[in-house]
Amino acid sequence: MFTIVMQHLRGKARLAFFAAPLIMLGEVFCDLQQPTLMSQIIDNGLAKGDMGYVIRHSALMLLFAVLGLLCGAGSGVFGTIASLKMGEALRSHMLQVALENRDPAGLKPATLITRITNDVTQMQNLVMMVTRGMVRSPMLLFGGIVMSVIVCPNLAPILLIAMPLLVIFMLVIVRRSIPLYTKMQQAVDRVNLVMRENLQGAKTIKAYVLEDHQKTQFDDDNVNLQDTSLRAAMATVPLAPVIQLVLNLGVVAALAYGGNLTIAGAISDGQIIAFVNYMIQITNAMVQTVNIITAFSRAITSATRVQAVLAETPKPQELPTTPATPQDSSIAFDNVTFGYQQSEPILDQLTFTVPAGGWLGIIGATGSGKSSVINLLTRTYDAYTGSITIGGADIQQMPLTAVHREVAVALQDSLLFSGTIKSNLVYGAPAATTPQLQAAADIAAATEFIAPRDLGFDAPVEQLGKNFSGGQRQRLNIARVVVPDAPILVMDDATSAVDQVTNAAIKANLAKARRDKTTVIISQRVTNVMDCDQIIVLDGGRIAARGTHDELLTRSPFYAQLVQTQLGGE
Numbered sequence: 001m002f003t004i005v006m007q008h009l010r011g012k013a014r015l016a017f018f019a020a021p022l023i024m025l026g027e028v029f030c031d032l033q034q035p036t037l038m039s040q041i042i043d044n045g046l047a048k049g050d051m052g053y054v055i056r057h058s059a060l061m062l063l064f065a066v067l068g069l070l071c072g073a074g075s076g077v078f079g080t081i082a083s084l085k086m087g088e089a090l091r092s093h094m095l096q097v098a099l100e101n102r103d104p105a106g107l108k109p110a111t112l113i114t115r116i117t118n119d120v121t122q123m124q125n126l127v128m129m130v131t132r133g134m135v136r137s138p139m140l141l142f143g144g145i146v147m148s149v150i151v152c153p154n155l156a157p158i159l160l161i162a163m164p165l166l167v168i169f170m171l172v173i174v175r176r177s178i179p180l181y182t183k184m185q186q187a188v189d190r191v192n193l194v195m196r197e198n199l200q201g202a203k204t205i206k207a208y209v210l211e212d213h214q215k216t217q218f219d220d221d222n223v224n225l226q227d228t229s230l231r232a233a234m235a236t237v238p239l240a241p242v243i244q245l246v247l248n249l250g251v252v253a254a255l256a257y258g259g260n261l262t263i264a265g266a267i268s269d270g271q272i273i274a275f276v277n278y279m280i281q282i283t284n285a286m287v288q289t290v291n292i293i294t295a296f297s298r299a300i301t302s303a304t305r306v307q308a309v310l311a312e313t314p315k316p317q318e319l320p321t322t323p324a325t326p327q328d329s330s331i332a333f334d335n336v337t338f339g340y341q342q343s344e345p346i347l348d349q350l351t352f353t354v355p356a357g358g359w360l361g362i363i364g365a366t367g368s369g370k371s372s373v374i375n376l377l378t379r380t381y382d383a384y385t386g387s388i389t390i391g392g393a394d395i396q397q398m399p400l401t402a403v404h405r406e407v408a409v410a411l412q413d414s415l416l417f418s419g420t421i422k423s424n425l426v427y428g429a430p431a432a433t434t435p436q437l438q439a440a441a442d443i444a445a446a447t448e449f450i451a452p453r454d455l456g457f458d459a460p461v462e463q464l465g466k467n468f469s470g471g472q473r474q475r476l477n478i479a480r481v482v483v484p485d486a487p488i489l490v491m492d493d494a495t496s497a498v499d500q501v502t503n504a505a506i507k508a509n510l511a512k513a514r515r516d517k518t519t520v521i522i523s524q525r526v527t528n529v530m531d532c533d534q535i536i537v538l539d540g541g542r543i544a545a546r547g548t549h550d551e552l553l554t555r556s557p558f559y560a561q562l563v564q565t566q567l568g569g570e
């Protein structure tokens with residue numbers, strides 16, 4: 001946990017982290033002066049009727065109080081800065097890990113969100129408490145004990161009995177509470193997951209009239225969260241009252257025993273009052289220590305969960321000493337075999353080539369492996385056998401960014417981000433000009449719904465593109481992928497939600513814009529692939545047939561059947 005905190009405290013934040021406890025030492029020093037000064041006022045001022053002594057020492061008490069206040073405020077400001085900056089750096093690091101992770105299966109969004117928000121907040125709380133309390137509490141505790149023994153050694157045995165009992169009690173409670181806090185964080189994860197699914201699937205839930213069912217399920221998870229939170233809180237509840245009780249009994253013992261000693265003339269009234277005051281300071285310090293330990297136990301659980309996310313950091317890509325550079329935009333798969341789980345091959349000994357400027361169509365039943373081909377081409381997964389080259393360059397020998405510059409992919413799931421149409425279209429080419437955006441929108445047949453909007457390309461896009469229809473989102477997605485004009489364009493079922501007429505227009509526009517540029521069309525619609533130079537029919541991860549549209553009509557019963565079903569007698 002300390003490593004994570006220190007790694008994310010940089011520059012001024014690290015300075016603030018160390019400055020806060022140092023300044024806090026000033027407050028502790030000032031606080032520790034008060035009981036002694038009070039005792040001196042009673043014994044040397046009031047008892048002897050020396051009002052000058054009383055006034056001078058009262059002024060000194062006031063001075064220490066003001067100095068202590070200033071030190072406390074300064075320490076608070078520095079502690080807050082350290083805590084906020086650490087949280088900011090840690091959140092941004094975790095988000096970066098999540099974004100760079102090439103196998104998103106390891107990081108489920110719901111748990112990731114809880115970890116980035118809730119768990120980081122627990123760690124921030126700890127930083128805040130550590131910077132203020134870590135010095136204050138032990139110093140007040142230690143200083144209080146030392147000062148009380150110095151001021152009134154006769155009453156020291158009371159402390160020697162009370163303190164060890166309290167320390168043992170605290171350790172037992174903390175040991176019990178840590179596993180409970182782990183369970184509580186898991187319950188928060190579960191509530192987040194269910195809430196996220198319900199919000200995302202709101203339409204489906206309504207369509208199946210499942211509102212009550214989903215609500216009951218959510219209530220169950222909520223009750224579970226409440227139970228675990230309550231049990232975790234209950235585990236630490238006895239701490240403060242027990243500490244208070246033991247130390248109050250100590251005060252009573254000090255007054256009773258000390259009273260007898262005063263009568264016997266062994267100690268003065270001022271010494272008893274100072275001792276009792278130090279005991280109160282010790283009590284406060286112990287309660288603060290308990291709070292810190294509770295925050296520690298929560299933060300340790302959170303740190304473990306945060307560490308699990310940071311551990312997903314992709315290993316830095318080992319760049320080849322001489323990176324391969326594609327000579328052109330041709331693609332070659334040579335004997336490629338791949339499975340998401342090693343035991344189950346999804347692609348089996350796949351071999352095909354697309355010459356530079358060629359158009360390849362890939363068609364096949366659902367689950368036949370069409371998208372997996374593209375997952376390999378874009379290096380989303382690397383664990384395959386055989387070789388894949390672009391322009392003669394092995395993609396394993398190319399930096400990932402170079403692969404992504406070569407290959408632009410329009411996926412079926414057209415995810416838009418909140419912002420404007422323009423901010424979405426320039427994702428792959430930040431310097432794109434308005435005429436370039438206009439040309440891309442024309443190709444994607446998106447101009448017809450962009451132009452009528454008051455702000456045109458500056459029109460707002462809501463979260464996930466909710467203010468556009470499914471087909472419109474796909475058209476914006478196609479425009480976005482066309483803007484950078486990559487050497488290789490892949491359309492993976494990218495027009496599945498677009499109507500037939502618009503689909504035909506997009507197809508014609510693309511054919512014109514990318515006449516001599518390598519293009520791969522993956523589709524369930526025969527019309528989308530039938531004009532390609534070469535069409536591959538995939539079946540269970542194997543190439544069942546290949547050829548032109550006319551050739552496949554005779555070579556592939558599956559293709560012929562598709563044509564018959566989709567085009568009828570045409």
Ligand SMILES: Nc1ncnc2c1ncn2[C@@H]1O[C@H](COP(=O)(O)OP(=O)(O)OP(=O)(O)O)[C@@H](O)[C@H]1O
Binds near residue numbers: 340341365367368373
């Ligand atoms: N990330 C993944 N982890 C595990 N298995 C996967 C993953 N992605 C796909 N698969 C499996 O790989 C097989 C091929 O999936 P793929 O998405 O390549 O098929 P597809 O032909 O594109 O299907 P569709 O036309 O339905 O999009 C399927 O059986 C699928 O369940």
